Amino acid sequence: MDSNVIERLNGILSKDRVLTKKADLVTYSYDATADVMTVMPDVVVLPKTVEEIVKIVKLADETNTPIYPRGSGTNLSGGAIPVKKGIVLCTQLMNKIIEIDPDNLTATVEPGVIVNDLNNAIAPHGLIYPPDPGTVATATIGGTVATCAGGLRGLKYGVTKHYVMGMQVVLPDASVVRFGGKTVKNVTAYDFAALFVGSEGTLGIVTEITVKLIPAPKYRRSMLALFKDLKDAGNTVQGIIKQRVIPATLEIMDAMTIETVENYAKVGLPQGYSALLLIEVDGMSKESVESEAMAVKDVVTQNNGELKIAETDAERDKIWSARRAALPALAQLSPTTVLEDATVPRSRLTEMLLEVDKIAKKYNLKIGTFGHAGDGNLHPTILADERNKEEMERVHKAVDEIFAAALKLGGTLSGEHGIGIAKLKYLKDEIGDSGIALMRNIKTAIDPKGIMNPGKLVP
Amino acid sequence: MTTPFDEYRLIEDEIQKCMKCGNCQAVCPVFSVEKTEAGVARGKIALADAILKGRIDLDDPDLYDRVFNCLVCKSCMQNCPPQVNFDKIILAVRSAIVKKKGLHPLKRTIFNLLFHKKALFETGIKTGAKLQSLLTKTTQSGEGRNLRFPIGILDRKRVIPSLAPTPFRDRVEEKIICSNPQTTVAFFTGCSINYIYTGIGDDIVEVLKKNRVNVAIPKDQYCCGIPVFAHGDIDTARQMARANLDALEKTAADFVVFGCGSCAGAFSHEYIELLKGDNVYEPLSMKWKQKAVEISQLLLNKIDFVKPKGQIDEVVTYHDSCHLRKTVKVWKEPRELIKAIPGITFKEMSKPDACCGSGGTYNLTHYDTSSSILKNKINDIKKTTAHIVTTACPGCIMQLVDGIEQFGDGQIARHYITLLAQSYKKEA
Structure with a gap:
């Protein structure tokens, strides 16, 4: 990384929000994903305003420095790991609920707001924000938007993409774009919300989100x-x-x-x-x-x-x-817990469960499966020890076969965790060469220098 | 001896248990204020792992800062899916650092005084008690003292407790005998009750007498060792543990009671870890773990409790001491005792088990973070409208008194046993 970058970052943010000590960098070298690489970033920044983010992105753009948006680091795809070093941009200090609008049934938040905190704040209005991944007490809304998080209520209430109505995003060239808003109907321009939800931080940094709220069931x-x-x-x-x-x-x-x-x-x-x-x-x-x-x-x-x-x-x-x-109990049995989220159409659920069982036996692995049966989103959980090389080889083969089985049954690689780095090699199996080309075209159009969360989602 | 506090590599399996889910972020008091990954357990475990793998050096001064930026409140352990014993990891890292770098000279002097030169330490305390009015003055509320001028790391607005003119154990009988006793207990006072809040010691003795319990208060007890252990001084902590077990052995009591969550935790948990593999003291630590009871446990679970009859018309809330709730797993009994007092309206605060930010000496070394944590606690107390906030730990009381002075509106902080003693007194 350009040696001036840190010096210039210190000019943008107060010094306590620019972390460069090894003892800090170690702690941003991972996220919640098991069995993936860990890489220390060159620097971690903790911005408080969109203006600061614009300046940071401008600097990254000028110096061709990779930049990795990060919320609470609770994702399960390796999506927050700074694989090519550079700047980790953590949004946890941007945790203000900007507005709750009970008349329009919306809330507007900064990206670092914790999902549970939003739900606690809207509860007095008799409203809920339904997406509820297992990490509601820790995950940021920005992170759940970037990964299109699902959860237990997906079957009836949908997932994050069904609730995002508008956004402000800082693009890789440091321009700021705002789209969508409080109206239920909005067909102006492309449906940018659909593009940015689930984009895993590869297209820009989400700095403000307007979400839909619904009445709490009685x-x-x-x-x-x-x-x-x-x-x-x-x-x-x-x-x-x-x-x-x-x-x-x-x-x-x-x-x-x-x-x-x-x-x-x-x-x-x-x-x-x-x-x-x-x-x-x-x-x-x-x-x-x-x-x-x-x-x-x-x-x-x-x-x-x-x-x-x-x-x-x-x-x-x-x-x-x-x-x-379910997850804590399974996690107790072994040091390494590989949690997958292969998903199949609801009608193929039984077949998928039997497939996973067969794969567990074939590779002599302990696999506990639980998950959201109603929407076909299963969590085969492989219990292993990453220090045992031979066992990990079997784990990798089993994971290959689990994904192959999900696709064979008309399903998908990932229901709610995302592709990140963990599932990148399987992407082509689902969307083919033309799908990959489309991904690359979109990525290049918006992030031609490839500085935004490089190495993730787009092969 | 082969514990992870002596040989760092033995901590590996505990580190491996962490699945990096980050659930600790939801409950860590330091993280709630600082919002950096090195503040929370997951980050510290990553550092512990980096040491093991040679990626960061034990000498790294930043590493030292990060691993000592923890209250060891154990909140993360209550919210940990794979149930990592984070306390073991953080104390192993601190011990390893101290082993390599040596103890900070000031800490070395203090810990040395606490154990090897207890007489000298007590002379110092007594002199301090006499001289404290030169440096400090009693606060308006009368609940503590303010510095007359700032000294070193102590802020002038900070409220520090008064030292008792005579330590508790110096002025009480070593044996208190009742007629027709229900049982005999040893009272492990801990330092705060001995040197500062001696009134809590009196209240505990009064409550025990009222319940016809014989009390032994051995003079040769030391600091429980928890503050010393928390700073990585494993050798002194171990010596204290052994000496305390010896002192208890001599009493031949049925139980040992505590008025401090951290001391209770030492006997119910840390001594076992510290003395593992010690032929003489491991069995003793197991024996006294069985006999260790916080005062509320003794009253409600071990003997026939004499119900209080004296009326106290107050709105009262209860703050859980981290070590009592999260190490000893006691939270129902103190509440039950408070509610048993006629006239008291008990109001639960939101998140009563959230740490107050004291952490023994954390509030000295990390005053700003500690103070922000404390502010949240005081706000939760204010919302209950309670005038009295009770707790089971003198360290928490010290912290709450400081917090009330700065952020509160005239509440008072008391050990819950003091209310019980007052109720007994009123009926007499």
């Missing part, structure tokens, strides 16, 4: 269904949709996850089952919620399942604490 019913046969669980998922019930959450756990969760959290999950479904229906009227719950009950019974309906808040908490414990 009633809900949580249920737990147990199955001796995995196929019955898969059929239940489809059966519920066939009844035209769209649950807010419809989660699945395989036998290994059930057993591990129970050993870890002792929430009283019955053992000896092949799969369980966690189902929550919600809505604005008690009657509609009750009738949906009854419809779910019938489908579960018809498919040889045993159903437990939570009658109290304590019982509901127990059901969801089991779901929340």
Whole structure:
């Protein structure tokens, strides 16, 4: 990196927000992704205003210095790792909620606002911001926009892209563009929000976001269904949709996850089952919620399942604490937790689960699978030890096959984690040469020097 | 002895457990203020790993700053999916640094006084108590003292506690015998109760007497060792642990009780880690772990508790001491005791388990961050409208008194046991 860069950065930001000491750089060399490279940046900057970001990007553009936008570093694709060194630009100090507009059902935020903080701030208005990745307590809205984060409520409420109405972005040439806004309808120009949501920081730095809010559902019913046969669980998922019930959450756990969760959290999950479904229906009227719950009950019974309906808040908490414990419990079993998010159409869910099982046996690996059954988004979680080279080779082969299986079943490489560096080599398998060419054309048009989060998403 | 505090490489497996999810960001008090990755557990674990892999040197002065910028409040450990024992990692790093670089001369002098020259230390404390009015004056609220002029790292507006004219253990009987006793306990006072808040010591003794408990207060007890351990001085911490276990052994008590969360934590957790592999003291540490109870646990779980009858008409809230809640896992019992006092309206604050920013000496070495953490705590206390904020730790009281003076509006900070003692007194 140009040796003047740090000196010039010190002219743009106060010195305490330009980190150059090794003891700091080490701590921005990774994100939450397992089994990927770690690289120390040359410098980390913590801007507080869009004006500062404009100056930083201008400097990066002039000196051809790579620049990596970063939120809380909780992503699972290696998307925040500074693979070609340069500047890490962390937005965590830009954490103001600029406006809550309950009349237009919108909120406008700086990128560093934590998802939960927004939800806490809008709760008094009876509103929610539905995208809820597992990291709601830590992830920034900027980060979830950059990765188009999903979560547990995707089936009924959609994912981040369904809630972004407008943005301000600093482009790689340091110009500032603003598009979209508070109107529900807006067909002016290209749909830039769709382009920037999920762009993984490769096209610019999002500095302000206007999101859509919705009324909080007033009633809900949580249920737990147990199955001796995995196929019955898969059929239940489809059966519920066939009844035209769209649950807010419809989660699945395989036998290994059930057993591990129970050993870890002792929430009283019955053992000896092949799969369980966690189902929550919600809505604005008690009657509609009750009738949906009854419809779910019938489908579960018809498919040889045993159903437990939570009658109290304590019982509901127990059901969801089991779901929340899934990843922590699996993570306890081994030092390295490789968490994938291969996704298939809902109708192919059972086949995908059986494929993962077969792959686990073939490579003699421990794989626990849980995830968002309702939207076909599974989390096969491979438990390994990165210090064991031979085992990691088997892990890599298994990951190859899991992705191949998802694509064969008409699915996708990534439902919600993103491509980053972790899945880059598989990208062509899904979108082909023409898809890659289109990606490169867009990238080059907006970021001709390739300084914006280089090495990610675009091969 | 082969612990990770003696041999750094033994910490590897603990480091490997971290899955880098970053959940610690949601609860780390330092991160909540500073928002840098080196402030939070995940960043510090990455540094611990970098040491192991030779990517950063133990001599690196910035490394020292980063690893000492931690309250060791253990909040991150309550929110950690793979349940990394972060306390072990941070203390192993600090021990390794101290081993390589030596202890800071000022720390060496103080820790040396605390253990090897306790008599000299106490003379110093007593002289300090006599001379403190020269340097400081009592605050308007009367809850502490302000410096008359700034000294070194101490800010002038900072409220520091008054030293007691006579240390607690110097003026109480070593054995207090009741008629028809329910049990016999040893009272481990800790330094704060012995040298500063001696009134809490009196209150604990009164409450124990009221509940017909025989009390032994061994004179040959030392600092619990936690502050020393936290600064990486493993040898002194170990010597203190052994000496304290010896002192307790002589009492042959059924239990050892504490009025300080950190001291209680030392016996229930840290001594076991420190004395692993020690043929004589490992078994002793296990034995006294079984007997270690915070005063509320003794009253509610081990004996027939004498219900207080004296009316105290106050709105009261409770702040969880990190070490009592997160190391000893006690939070229900103190609340139950407070609610048992007639007349008290108990109001829970938002995030009662959030650290107050004291961290033993963290508030001296990192005053600005500590103060910002404290401000949030005081705001949460204010929202309850409580006049009295109770806690189970003299260190927290010291910090809260300073916070109330700067950000509060006239609340008072008390050990919850003081309210119980007052209620007993009123009915008499």
